[in-house]
Amino acid sequence: MPNAASREKPTLMALRGNSPGTSASIISRRGFVLTGALAVVTLFLGALAVQAQISPGALSHPHQDFSGATQCTSCHAVGKGSADLKCKECHTEIAAEISTGRGLHSRFANKQDCSKCHSEHNGEDFPLIHWQPSLKGFDHNQTGYRLEGKHAGIDCNQCHTAVHIQASVKPLIKMKDLRKTFLGLSPDCVTCHEDPHRGQLGANCVQCHNFVDWKSATKIDHSKTRFPLTGLHAQVACGRARAGSGTPRR
Numbered sequence: 001m002p003n004a005a006s007r008e009k010p011t012l013m014a015l016r017g018n019s020p021g022t023s024a025s026i027i028s029r030r031g032f033v034l035t036g037a038l039a040v041v042t043l044f045l046g047a048l049a050v051q052a053q054i055s056p057g058a059l060s061h062p063h064q065d066f067s068g069a070t071q072c073t074s075c076h077a078v079g080k081g082s083a084d085l086k087c088k089e090c091h092t093e094i095a096a097e098i099s100t101g102r103g104l105h106s107r108f109a110n111k112q113d114c115s116k117c118h119s120e121h122n123g124e125d126f127p128l129i130h131w132q133p134s135l136k137g138f139d140h141n142q143t144g145y146r147l148e149g150k151h152a153g154i155d156c157n158q159c160h161t162a163v164h165i166q167a168s169v170k171p172l173i174k175m176k177d178l179r180k181t182f183l184g185l186s187p188d189c190v191t192c193h194e195d196p197h198r199g200q201l202g203a204n205c206v207q208c209h210n211f212v213d214w215k216s217a218t219k220i221d222h223s224k225t226r227f228p229l230t231g232l233h234a235q236v237a238c239g240r241a242r243a244g245s246g247t248p249r250r
């Protein structure tokens, strides 16, 4: 947790805009709008400051675009008390996971309580994400997708790359550099592996394959597959039907 001393020092007085002349000296139409905005901010800041008895510090680097006195309400709900945060209104990628029960966030017991895990106002360099125990040591079972066989122990970014992200999720993701996001992968093998059977053996690859070696496919009883081999097909060597390679697509 951040300690109070490391927090950057406040600019509350300046933000309140209550130094003499701030609003009075501005007479243009634009000035009127600015004065209106300051009034809203002043009311809001007053409410927050009274409750918290502390002043906010600088926002983290990923949220720099939202620093400034007029942007407090991007995150803080006005009129509902300072505890209400509006993170999900902007982070629709997380909202979507929570509402559909998919992904890591949907599994957290305190999932609505964003600031329990993502603290703010601790300065630009304070990390918003805290990996437990570390990024590399992250227990992938927490996502509901176990890393088995050759999948265990490889670098996160061999799988978590921009090209593997589902097209339907991509536009929702706020992370500007898609190499850094962990969202949007599908567990379907064909997300990352070519299907040399070109769909003819179905999408359930683990019916015949494991996570160690594509070659050691279990012997197939073709009469039990969706494509029973009859007549001429039965005489075609398996090899013809399995051209291609297991190299993941990049």
Ligand code: HEC
Pocket (backbone or CB within 6 Å): 015, 045, 048, 049, 051, 052, 054, 055, 056, 059, 063, 066, 067, 068, 069, 070, 071, 072, 073, 074, 075, 076, 082, 083, 085, 115, 116, 118, 119, 120, 121
């Ligand atoms: C990017 C989102 C974001 C923006 C923008 C933002 N805040 Fe915050 N603010 C937070 C979060 C998250 C917390 C809770 C921090 C924690 O628990 O560590 C917080 C906490 C606070 C608190 C302490 C409240 C408490 O109960 O401890 C105050 C005061 C505050 N913010 C004021 C402001 C002001 C004033 C602005 C505009 C200058 C602002 N915030 C802009 C996210 C934001």
Ligand code: HEC
Pocket (backbone or CB within 6 Å): 061, 062, 063, 066, 074, 075, 085, 086, 087, 088, 090, 091, 114, 115, 118, 120, 127, 128, 129, 174, 175, 176, 177, 180
């Ligand atoms: C108005 C939109 C907006 C709001 C509100 C907002 N965020 Fe963000 N957030 C962003 C954007 C944009 C990024 C990506 C920035 C980047 O990639 O440089 C981001 C990044 C993040 C990240 C990833 C940080 C990282 O290390 O890359 C986390 C975690 C996060 N936000 C949590 C929150 C929480 C919690 C709140 C509410 C207190 C919140 N955000 C409010 C827009 C928003």
Ligand code: HEC
Pocket (backbone or CB within 6 Å): 087, 088, 091, 094, 104, 105, 108, 110, 111, 112, 113, 114, 115, 116, 117, 118, 129, 130, 131, 132, 173, 174, 175, 180, 181, 182, 183
């Ligand atoms: C129990 C802790 C916890 C809570 C509560 C939590 N998060 Fe997170 N959040 C994490 C962890 C761990 C990660 C890193 C894994 C990841 O990226 O999915 C993360 C990542 C993120 C990211 C970056 C996602 C990416 O990879 O692009 C965003 C944005 C975010 N959280 C927003 C939120 C919002 C909004 C809420 C509240 C609705 C919230 N979080 C609640 C722990 C939490």
Ligand code: HEC
Pocket (backbone or CB within 6 Å): 097, 102, 103, 104, 105, 135, 136, 137, 138, 140, 143, 144, 145, 147, 151, 154, 155, 156, 157, 158, 159, 160, 182, 183, 184, 185, 186, 187, 188
């Ligand atoms: C073999 C490929 C693979 C590797 C390696 C891998 N992941 Fe994943 N990861 C996935 C897949 C697939 C999913 C989506 C699972 C699902 O939705 O059922 C996922 C999901 C996640 C999620 C949840 C995202 C969400 O939508 O909430 C996080 C967080 C995550 N991985 C972190 C990591 C980290 C950290 C590492 C490295 C230590 C890593 N992964 C390594 C394949 C991989």
Ligand code: HEC
Pocket (backbone or CB within 6 Å): 150, 151, 154, 158, 159, 160, 164, 185, 186, 187, 188, 189, 190, 191, 192, 193, 205, 206, 209, 210, 211, 212, 213, 214, 246, 248
């Ligand atoms: C999100 C991406 C991703 C998904 C989804 C995925 N894999 Fe992988 N898989 C990888 C990566 C990356 C490697 C390691 C790359 C390498 O060996 O060069 C790998 C390696 C393998 C290997 C070892 C290959 C070898 O020659 O060493 C097998 C077998 C395998 N995966 C099977 C599967 C099966 C079966 C599924 C579906 C149930 C699946 N994978 C889903 C990314 C993925």
Ligand code: HEC
Pocket (backbone or CB within 6 Å): 189, 190, 193, 194, 195, 196, 197, 201, 202, 203, 204, 205, 206, 207, 208, 209, 214, 215, 216, 217, 218, 220, 225, 242, 243, 244, 245, 246, 247
């Ligand atoms: C009904 C069983 C069956 C299903 C389902 C199946 N395969 Fe196969 N696959 C095989 C057999 C048999 C081989 C040949 C193994 C050998 O070389 O001895 C094979 C070979 C492969 C190879 C290795 C090709 C080579 O020559 O290097 C890859 C890669 C592969 N399958 C991927 C997939 C993927 C991806 C899926 C799912 C979309 C899938 N398979 C579904 C039975 C199946």
